[in-house]
Amino acid sequence: MEEDRKNDWLISQSLERSLSIISAINRVSIFLKLRSVGIRESVISEQVDAARKLLIQFLIALSAVVERAAESEDKIAFGADPRLSTLARKFLELSAQGGGVVPFSAEELKEMKVLLEKGETADDNVLAKELGHLRSVLELHSQADAAIVFNEV
Amino acid sequence: MRIRETLRRKNQDLKQDLENVKHIVSIARIVEELEPYRVALLTRTLDLIDASRQNLAWLDIEDDILLPDVLSETFILLQRVRLIKLRYLRGLYRTTNWDRVCLQTIAWVHRRHEQTVTYPAVFADDDVSTIPSKGLPFYFFPCLEQRGLRFQPLFFHEFGHVLYKCHEQELDSLVGDFQQIVEAELLPASQRNDQYAQEQARLRQSIVETWYKWVQEFFCDAVGLSIGGPCFLNAFSDYIGKLQTTDYFRQASDLHGSSHPVSCLRLKLLAERAERAGLGRDAENVVRNWNDVAKLLGVSEDYQGFYTDLIKTSLVQTVDDMLVEASPYQCSEDDAAGLGWEGRPMNLIALLNEAWVKFTEDPNGFQSWEAKVLEETYGL
Numbered sequence: 059m060e061e062d063r064k065n066d067w068l069i070s071q072s073l074e075r076s077l078s079i080i081s082a083i084n085r086v087s088i089f090l091k092l093r094s095v096g097i098r099e100s101v102i103s104e105q106v107d108a109a110r111k112l113l114i115q116f117l118i119a120l121s122a123v124v125e126r127a128a129e130s131e132d133k134i135a136f137g138a139d140p141r142l143s144t145l146a147r148k149f150l151e152l153s154a155q156g157g158g159v160v161p162f163s164a165e166e167l168k169e170m171k172v173l174l175e176k177g178e179t180a181d182d183n184v185l186a187k188e189l190g191h192l193r194s195v196l197e198l199h200s201q202a203d204a205a206i207v208f209n210e211v
Numbered sequence: 212m213r214i215r216e217t218l219r220r221k222n223q224d225l226k227q228d229l230e231n232v233k234h235i236v237s238i239a240r241i242v243e244e245l246e247p248y249r250v251a252l253l254t255r256t257l258d259l260i261d262a263s264r265q266n267l268a269w270l271d272i273e274d275d276i277l278l279p280d281v282l283s284e285t286f287i288l289l290q291r292v293r294l295i296k297l298r299y300l301r302g303l304y305r306t307t308n309w310d311r312v313c314l315q316t317i318a319w320v321h322r323r324h325e326q327t328v329t330y331p332a333v334f335a336d337d338d339v340s341t342i343p344s345k346g347l348p349f350y351f352f353p354c355l356e357q358r359g360l361r362f363q364p365l366f367f368h369e370f371g372h373v374l375y376k377c378h379e380q381e382l383d384s385l386v387g388d389f390q391q392i393v394e395a396e397l398l399p400a401s402q403r404n405d406q407y408a409q410e411q412a413r414l415r416q417s418i419v420e421t422w423y424k425w426v427q428e429f430f431c432d433a434v435g436l437s438i439g440g441p442c443f444l445n446a447f448s449d450y451i452g453k454l455q456t457t458d459y460f461r462q463a464s465d466l467h468g469s470s471h472p473v474s475c476l477r478l479k480l481l482a483e484r485a486e487r488a489g490l491g492r493d494a495e496n497v498v499r500n501w502n503d504v505a506k507l508l509g510v511s512e513d514y515q516g517f518y519t520d521l522i523k524t525s526l527v528q529t530v531d532d533m534l535v536e537a538s539p540y541q542c543s544e545d546d547a548a549g550l551g552w553e554g555r556p557m558n559l560i561a562l563l564n565e566a567w568v569k570f571t572e573d574p575n576g577f578q579s580w581e582a583k584v585l586e587e588t589y590g591l
Contacts, residue, residue: 132412
């Protein structure tokens with residue numbers, strides 16, 4: 059009921075979602091990198107599988123939001139929470155800049171999803187690099203939410 | 212590499228913090244209603260201790276290629292430890308016997324809905340609000356109101372946010388359909404192609420996105436009414452009415468991106484819903500009170516283009532559809548009349564409605580009646 063933003067349900071949910079997704083990126087990225095240098099983790103293929111699934115779901119949702127925002131005259135993704143819409147617009151803006159800041163569009167998000175689905179047959183280096191870029195955008199986004207949740211502003 | 216040592220030390224510090232949290236949580240003397248929360252919090256803390264151990268193990272691998280990932284994992288761990296310290300520990304660290312009132316309300320409403328039946332009850336001191344995480348929602352409630360019955364129904368609104376989270380995909384879709392109506396009805400596209408048109412586009416975007424949050428608030432108000440009936444309507448009206456002009460009117464700049472619609476609009480739409488549910492007398496009373504205050508303040512309602520009657524039918528229909536999807540508990544006629552609350556197990560909704568009947572009939576005698584109920588029913 060309150061307007062105090064530190065307990066704002068939307069911001070808190072957005073932060074929790076970002077932390078989960080970034081953690082999933084890290085889990086898959088570490089797995090790929092260790093495999094590339096010939097280290098097999100004794101753990102935990104279930105953890106990596108769960109992380110892959112979470113990332114695939116997120117990429118499906120995010121690319122759908124990016125597409126909806128791209129189609130709308132006002133860059134509105136109807137039915138998406140405003141923090142996810144803001145993230146989607148970041149991708150649209152970055153794509154429009156074209157300067158290679160972060161090489162993502164809705165199509166490229168879908169390509170990353172395909173790479174994740176390929177599993178063993180994907181190019182580990184390409185996937186790890188793209189995950190790193192996605193992580194950098196999400197970290198910026200989550201830091202804005204964290205600043206509010208933790209009363210830093 | 213120095214960064215490796217920095218990360219190692221940071222993870223060791225976080226691990227130590229978490230061990231301290233584990234100790235505090237384990238030994239805290241708490242009311243029995245908080246035990247499920249203690250278990251949930253300990254589980255979460257142990258998971259984070261495992262995460263710190265995992266980070267330390269990765270740091271033992273000599274190859275530097277993992278360092279960016281471990282840095283990011285350490286950032287995640289740091290944020291999660293902050294959440295434990297600044298939010299989750301608060302639910303357990305300052306507990307008193309009085310917490311039983313709120314905890315029993317939260318536990319009751321969780322038990323009544325199949326999606327939340329296993330969710331532990333917890334809250335901390337603050338204005339009424341919630342963080343509706345799946346599995347471990349966290350509620351806030353003001354210190355004084357914790358110690359009484361009259362405002363307990365406000366938890367039902369907050370529970371609406373939890374219910375939304377449980378049905379997020381379906382409800383987001385309904386909200387999306389309504390946002391398109393808002394855009395079409397309230398915000399005709401500009402025919403111009405200049406700076407003015409860009410500014411208009413930005414405003415349209417802001418209004419439509421603001422409605423994402425507003426629809427959820429209207430839905431939660433309706434959930435509160437569905438569960439509590441008249442006690443929710445009365446508690447809601449009393450609590451959100453601040454006797455100020457901003458209850459009726461806010462500057463457009465304050466409305467853009469706001470999390471809550473203008474209070475008067477919420478109250479009136481809720482009262483109309485209550486009237487349709489057969490609670491005409493209560494609805495009439497609260498609306499009359501709000502109109503009296505508006506008259507004395509000399510304000511009239513103004514929603515700055517965010518709301519007009521053009522979208523009312525669609526808004527009401529959208530909230531109705533959301534209620535069908537989420538299916539909250541429905542207050543019965545006996546609940547609403549406050550009948551039979553003394554049974555075992557106690558009928559909470561009937562008790563909360565009886566509290567408002569008593570308060571309305573005899574405000575001066577209410578406190579002694581409430582004290583007796585709290586003593587006999589809650590052991591306070």
